[in-house]
Amino acid sequence: MTNTGGSENRPPFQMSDLGATLPTVPGLSAVDRAGLVNVLKDKLQFLAGQSSGYLESLSPKVKARVAVLQSLQTEHDVLEAKFHEERAALEEKYQKLYEPLYTKRADIVNGVVDVEHKAPEAAAPAAAAAPAAPAAPGAPAEAAKEEEKGVPEFWLTAMKTNEIMATQISERDEYALKFLKDIKCSNLDDNKGFKLDFYFDRNPYFKNTVLTKTYHMIDDDEPILERADGTVIDWNQGKNLTTKILKKKPKKGAKTTKPVTKTEQCESFFNFFNPPQVPEDDEIDRDTAEQLQDLMEQDYDVGSTIRDKIIPHAVSWFTGEALQAEDFDVEDDTTDDEDYDDDDEYHDEDDEDDDEDEDEDEEEEVHVRKRGGPPSKAATKNSAAAVEEGSERPPECNQQ
Structure with a gap:
């Protein structure tokens, strides 16, 4: 379709802009206006599916060739539908074969069963013939390590070794x-989605024993995410x-000396269970819609990584062998500065009692992994030995 009347540089019309382009009609209520917009949307969508008239203008010989092409396309679509059907059956078959292996893995990891x-x-x-040396005074610590059940920090290490998952896990997590x-x-x-x-185990952080994340898909063959739910x-x-809890110091000369506190969201893996939601109404601007779409795609990327890789x-991933099959090409991160809060009036609660060491603490916090940014090679190449080193609770995000 050719643009006329000097509209060559005009941006393409978006269906979401229809309401804003309608003129104001005196006496037309907001409800009636919304109904009119919906009717017009349906009509435009119907017209968009109509023929442009090009096929009708073709010669009889070309139409005959197009008819044969349509027949070939129909045969292809039948085969494709059969492929998806057989693939689903094959995946279900092997999923049942995997389950006993996953069960044995869980039993060993959690110390339910032991190996020789x-x-x-x-x-x-x-x-070999030398007599055994007597136990040293520090032997109980070594004995306790020998009696350690299962494989400690198995899933934590496996997830931290994966590049995508490593960006989601803070040191507090x-x-x-x-x-x-x-x-x-x-x-x-x-097959309309999947559940994780x-x-x-019982822990000091939350009472739940199972946390669930569910992805509802419109079509699993061509994944279109409808929504995601979390525990x-x-x-x-x-x-x-x-x-996290932030404190704001009162200004000099203020009547009150009591600091003002506020609670803000903190970067955490456990935000995974509170996924972005599509609002029920359609009254969202374009920028908000694009931001929401990006967040949902990132969330699905994490979920599919856990399903397909972890x-x-x-x-x-626990041993680090999976890294050999990954393309470990890390790009320079040019957006680190954007991840920091510009509001320097607020300080973490644990920092206000130690102002003299504040600069040193900030030097250390520069290396804290930011969610959404690519980690360094050192950050992603975690192994079982690396996790055993441990670290103190980081100060950048205080608990509520």
């Missing part, structure tokens, strides 16, 4: 994720990892 420990062979016969026992995935009815279940976390008092290959 094979002692390393002696370096020489003489060493690590303390809670050490209690993660297992992650399971299951498909919803008719995170099983936790409402029942946090223990003062243990909410998704919020769960089936958790052992390889």
Whole structure:
């Protein structure tokens, strides 16, 4: 369709702009106006599906060729539908074969069952014949390590080794994720999405034993995310990892010396269970809609990574072997400065009692991983040994 009347540089018309382009009609209520907009939208969408007249203008010979092409396309669509049907059946078959392996993995990780420990062979016969040395005074600590059940911090280490997951986990989250026992995935009815279940041991952070994230899809063959739901976390008092408390010092000469406090959202893996939601009404501007779409795509990216990579290959992520199959090409991060809060009037609650060391603390906090930005190679190449080093609670995000 050709533009006329000097409209060549005009941006394409968007259906969402229809309401704003309608003239104001005296006496027309807001409800009637909304109804008129919906009627016009339906009419325009109907017209958009109509033929442009090009096919009708073709010669009989060309029309005959197009008819054969349509027949070929129909045959292709039939085969494609059969492919999707057989693929779904094949995935279901192998999912059932995977389940016993996942169960055995969970039993070993959580110490439900143990495996036979094979002692390393002696370096020489003489060493094997030497009498055993008496236990040293510090032996109980070593014995306690030998009696450690299962594989500590298995899922935490596996997720931190993955580049996408590493960006979602803050240092504070690590303390809670050490209690993660297992992650399971299951498909919803008719393959219209999937569900992730995170099983936790009793911990000091929240009362839930299972946290669930569900993705509802419109079509699983060509994934279109309709919405995502998450478990409402029942946090223990003062243990909410998704919020932080900030204090604002009063100005000099103010009548009150009591600091003003406010609670803000904090970057945390556990925000994963509070996904972005599409508002019920359509009254959102374009910028908000685009931002919401980006957030939903990022959220789905995390969920699909857990489903497709972390769960089936958790052992390889734990040992670091999975990194060999990943393209480890990290781009320079040019948006780090945008991730910091410009409101410097507020300070973390733990910092106000130690102003002299504030600059030193900030030097250390520069290396805290920001959600959404690519981590460094050192940040993503976590192994079982790296996690055992441990760290103190970081000061950048205080608990509520």
